[in-house]
Amino acid sequence: MNHAASLPLPPTATETSILERAYSKITWRLIPFLAALWILAWIDRVNIGYAKLQMLDDLAFSEAIYGLGAGIFFLGYFFFEVPSNLLLEKIGAKKTIMRITIGWGLVCIAQMFVTTPGMFYFLRFMLGVFEAGFYPGIILYLTYWYPTVRRARAFGLFMSASALAGVIGGPLAGWIMTGMHEVNGWAGWQWLFLLEGIPSVLAGVVTMFYLTNKPQEAKWLSDEEKRLVLADLERDHGTLGEREHSFMAALRNPKIWLMVLIFFCVIAANSSLTFFAPTLVKGLGFTSTMQIGWIMSGIYLLGAAGMILNGRHSDRSKEARLHCGLAALLGAAGLAVVAVFDASPAVALPALAVAVVGTMSAIPVFWQLPNYFLSGTAAAAGIALINSIANLAGFGAPWMLGVVKTNTGTFTSGLLAVAVIEALTLLIILAFIPRRRPA
Structure with a gap:
């Protein structure tokens, strides 16, 4: 059977104009809201890096305790991400993302009551459990709306929110921890968890009423726009050829594990920067929490620009490996x-x-690679599997850095080890990922 012959015909000039308008509507409807949720998620995930500047002294925690607590978040990811993405495929994005957002907001708030390492580890693990599925769920969700050649830019716009969270989160953390310290008898770091957790709970409620699961359900698209978008997606699925749909077969696909290895190398660096960059800045002589927040804000603004520009250039050149x-x-x-x-x-x-810009810019275009050979249930599980296993680097790297700092008094050897791991990304891609120019 000639599969290509059964695909919808390419759009006419008039239909192309309508299609462009439809994708513009989709982008403006979905991306700002999803980006706002990712900003909240990222702030609630990484505010521990700023809280650390006060809470370690208050609670008499070592750098090793902090590193383990910061990284144990990703164990929650590991155990619950695949089930969460499969649930999204089954019950839809609205219900899944609402559950995730409300859950992580409540756990973020609960962190203000930490007094022992055990409580710290438990709540960080639970934060990972509740947030599990959000990031790969959105990656999967966007594949319902965009064909391959439009995804890197969409991914870049969405994922740049993590950099924008750094732009917002740094000064916000500095202001809360400085201005609210000792108000009502609470430390600045306690106020940080409370005031940054509440918006996530509220956003989870809004999600249920705002999001649309798939294009065919979008009342804000005209019937013609929906028809053309669905036809465009069908053509895209056809031009990519035969891809794995079965979950179990996808697990046996060595390409999945290659993707895990590549993303592991990137996440080792990303998580190290996420949880220790404020500490590194402080070590350079910037002792004011507010000052550190503004410095990190500027750095993450550059990171956001890098993610967007790299994603856009990847789409235009139809190349993801080297990007x-x-x-x-x-x-x-x-x-x-x-x-x-x-x-x-x-x-x-x-x-x-430079480290933040390079590392963050690699992430959006990476997610083009698995979509070249996965679809359906395999994509839902495969994307989550790649993210959850690779994010074990997010557990190991911060823990390693904390242990190195506790034992040696410096981050030098730990940072060099992480740099070597990240550099392997390019070598693995060049060795094992063939050039491919998607249609």
Whole structure:
């Protein structure tokens, strides 16, 4: 059977104009809201990096305790991400994302009551449990709305919210921890968890009424727009050829595990920067929490620009391999310079910015790679599987850095190890991912 012959015909000039208008509507309807949710998720995930500046002294926690607590979040991811994405495929995005958002908001608030390492570990694990499925769920969700050639830009716009969360989160954390310290007898870090958790709970309620599960349910698209978008998606599925649909067969696909390895290398660097960058800035002589917040804000603004520009260029050139690998290499180079010149603010601070820009810019285009050979249930489970297993690097790298700092008094050897791991991203891609220009 000639599968290509059964595909919808390419759109006419008039239909192309309507299709462009439809995708513009989709982007403006979905991306800002999803990005806002990701900002809240990211702030609630990483505010521990700012809370650390006060709470470690208040609770007499070591860097090793902090590193384990920061990273144990990703164990929750590991155990619950695949079931969450399969549930999204079954019950839809609205219910799944509502559950996730309300859950992580409540756990974020609960962190204000931490007094022991055991409580700290438990709540960080539960934060990962509740947030599990959000990030890969959105990746899957966007494949319901965009064909392959439009996804890297959509992914980049959505994922740049994590960088924008850094732009917002740094100064916000500095303001809360400085301005609210000792109000009602609570420390600044306790107010941080409370005031940053409440908006997530409220956003979860809004999600149920705002999101649309799939294009055919979109009342805000005309019938013609829905028809053309669905036809465009069907053509896209056809031009990619035969891909794996079965979950169990996808697990046996070595390409899945190759994707895990590649993303593991990127996440090792990303999680290290996420949880320790404020501490690295403080170590360069910037002791004011507010000042550290503004410095991190500027760095993450550059990271957001890098993600968007790299995703856009990837779409235009129809190339994802090198856009991911070279960005990761840039991030690795920045990390290595920070490790070697950690006593020189003039060198280490710009290098830290390069590390953040390179590392974050690699992430959106990476997610083009698995979509070339997965679809349906395999995509739902495969994307979650890749993210959950690779994010074990998010558990291991921060823990390792905390142990290294506790035992040696410096982050140097730990940062160099992470830089080497991230640099492997490009080598693995060049060795094992063939060139492919999607239609």
